[in-house]
Amino acid sequence: xxxxxxxxxxxxxxxxxxxxxxxxxxxxxxxxxxxxxxxxxxxxxxxxxxxxxxxxxxxxxxxxxxxxxxx
Amino acid sequence: xxxxxxxxxxxxxxxxxxxxxxxxxxxxxxxxxxxxxxxxxxxxxxxxxxxxxxxxxxxxxxxxxxxxxxxxxxxxxxxxxxxxxxxxxxxxxxxxxxxxxxxxxxxxxxxxxxxxxxxxxxxxxxxxxxxxxxxxxxxxxxxxxxxx
Numbered sequence: 001x002x003x004x005x006x007x008x009x010x011x012x013x014x015x016x017x018x019x020x021x022x023x024x025x026x027x028x029x030x031x032x033x034x035x036x037x038x039x040x041x042x043x044x045x046x047x048x049x050x051x052x053x054x055x056x057x058x059x060x061x062x063x064x065x066x067x068x069x070x071x
Numbered sequence: 072x073x074x075x076x077x078x079x080x081x082x083x084x085x086x087x088x089x090x091x092x093x094x095x096x097x098x099x100x101x102x103x104x105x106x107x108x109x110x111x112x113x114x115x116x117x118x119x120x121x122x123x124x125x126x127x128x129x130x131x132x133x134x135x136x137x138x139x140x141x142x143x144x145x146x147x148x149x150x151x152x153x154x155x156x157x158x159x160x161x162x163x164x165x166x167x168x169x170x171x172x173x174x175x176x177x178x179x180x181x182x183x184x185x186x187x188x189x190x191x192x193x194x195x196x197x198x199x200x201x202x203x204x205x206x207x208x209x210x211x212x213x214x215x216x217x218x219x
Binding site for chain 2: 009013015016017018021024027029032033038
């Protein structure tokens, strides 16, 4: 999954630590999210969306493999 | 314009600081406040047991002395569990994965040593080997995942 978390954080001039405190997670977790090494749980994704006042799908974009479902 | 770009670069660099968050520091302090007394008590009780436990004697009391350092280890185990509950979802997953690797290696070591001893191999302090291997695996796993 891709996301524009880093861009949104920098637009607000927040450090990773400041964003981490706002989301009640560690700075390491923010870094893992921004670099795409970790996809958040749904509750955390909702917290991120609430903080940036944007829908989840505006922040997170699925990769091709994420949409690989059998109908 | 050039100054603006320069300022933007400085700002981005400042924003990229790896400094721990307030929450990170709070969680670390809480963990250390619980972990350090446990390890200190362990060292004290282990020293006392080695000094006065009479391990080379025949008194049954030596077994009580031998088990005394285990009490603070229980405290430490609870401190680790409480720390796990304080971690966020990403850190918890990574920590549990390291603990799982340590557990798997400790179990493999214990079954291997058990079979070797059944086959007649005499090993002094095999329990310590299992402990050391499990803890080392946890430590290495934690170090590797924290570098990712």
